[in-house]
Amino acid sequence: MxxxxxxxxxxxxxxxxxxxxxxxxxxxxxxxxxxxxxxxxxxxxxxxxxxxxxxxxxxxxxxxxxxxxxxxxxxxxxxxxxxxxxxxxxRRTLELWSRKVQNRSLQGQMDETRQRQATETPSDSPDLKAEGGFDPQVLGQQFCQWFFQLLNSQNPSLGQPPQDWGPQHFWPDVKLRLLSKAGSEQMDEFLGAELVGLRLQALTKEEHLILSPNLENHGLRTLVSPHGLVLVAVAGTIHRDLACLGIFEKIFGLIRSPLENNSWKIKFVNLKIRGQDALGGTEVAAPALSYNSSELQLLCR
Structure with a gap:
């Protein structure tokens, strides 16, 4: 059996x-x-x-x-x-399957919470931290697993059908700040759901990158503001085919959309990419966040 x-x-x-x-x-x-x-x-x-x-x-x-x-x-x-x-x-495959089972259970809990919150008026839940059953760290893990699987599916080299990527996952005035350090340093900013969605998609679809987040405690941190903004900060590695090209740190600002069943949508993205030559021999297997709590608190304001 x-x-x-x-x-x-x-x-x-x-x-x-x-x-x-x-x-x-x-x-x-x-x-x-x-x-x-x-x-x-x-x-x-x-x-x-x-x-x-x-x-x-x-x-x-x-x-x-x-x-x-x-x-x-x-x-x-x-x-x-x-x-x-x-x-x-x-071992890694068994861990993946075990985590999927846990996530399915957590997703059920999240769906129940979301259904309950959809029936509440804004005055019922002014502070997310006070809501029963709301765990920001669980939300951060759930969101990262969903987001990076969705983004990586756009990479044609993985040979899988691309999932439903598009501007619908972002607020209309979303802002992306992209800082890349690979030899020289370059900063770019993109504004609006269409542009931000296309630039992020290009990382995997055109540049054939794979972003692998570190969802352990030292690689993932979440903060909640009194105004409903949830900050998700995550570190991870960047790959192309079998080569590890460097590491990334990504900060998402998430806000619920009351017009769309209180689903979470992305308000801003700060993405910092460092190539291997900018790391100076640093261990990249499971990168940790370099942002401290004070720096993340500033973004909550």
């Missing part, structure tokens, strides 16, 4: 579909101890999933090669160092 959760089963299914027919037939014989005879790829995959005790067991099988797991993680927006060993990729 399979011990896979729905999330693990879906992930294993995706990975198995990238195996050749010969490897799938061989893997079926191994997993089922040749007890189940199958005639085609579909039957082989179903038998393998049904007889797998747990996800780690399947990922560690020889036929599930390191490169297949590496490519799967990349398509999920999780970029690992090119020299990662298979056991590191397996």
């Amino acid at each position: 399979s011990g896979l959760s729905k999330t693990e089963r879906a992930g294993c299914l995706t990975i198995l579909r990238s195996l050749s027919k010969a490897d799938l037939m061989s893997l079926n014989d191994t997993v089922t101890n040749k007890m189940i005879m199958v005639e085609d790829v579909t039957e082989a995959i179903e038998a393998i999933l049904s007889f797998t005790k747990n996800a780690e067991e399947l990922l560690r099988r020889k036929k599930v090669q390191r490169d297949l797991i590496f490519k799967y993680l990349a398509k999920e927006g999780v970029v690992m160092p090119p020299n990662s060993e298979k056991h590191q990729l397996v």
Whole structure:
């Protein structure tokens, strides 16, 4: 009897579909101890999933090669160092699936909170910090996972259909401040939902970058102002194909839109990019935020 959760089963299914027919037939014989005879790829995959005790067991099988797991993680927006060993990729994949299960539970809680808040008048909840069930750090994690998966899906090199990117995710007067340090320093500003959306999309769609956020405590911080602005600051690494090009720090200002079911929309974005040559040998595997709380508080005003 399979011990896979729905999330693990879906992930294993995706990975198995990238195996050749010969490897799938061989893997079926191994997993089922040749007890189940199958005639085609579909039957082989179903038998393998049904007889797998747990996800780690399947990922560690020889036929599930390191490169297949590496490519799967990349398509999920999780970029690992090119020299990662298979056991590191397996561990990261299991962490990803575990986090997805937690997020689905959290998303349900967030949806309930949002539905409740949609029925409240503005005077019922003047301060977000006072609302029951509202956790800014959870919102920050949820938002970053949603935003970077959406943005990375625009990158054609990942071979996945682009998700619904566009100006609808921004306030009409949104402002993007882009500071890049790669040899020389350059500052650009963009104003308006259309321009900001197009410039951010160009990072992945035209420049073929992948932005991988660090959602651990030292890489993610959220602040809430008394006026309803939620500040989400996140650090991460920038990749193109298998190469790590540098790190980024991104600060989002989020405000609810009362006309759109109180959904969160982006009011401003400050993006700082540092190339490898500007890092001076700094460790980039899981970059930490350089902004302190005082600097972030200033942006809340």
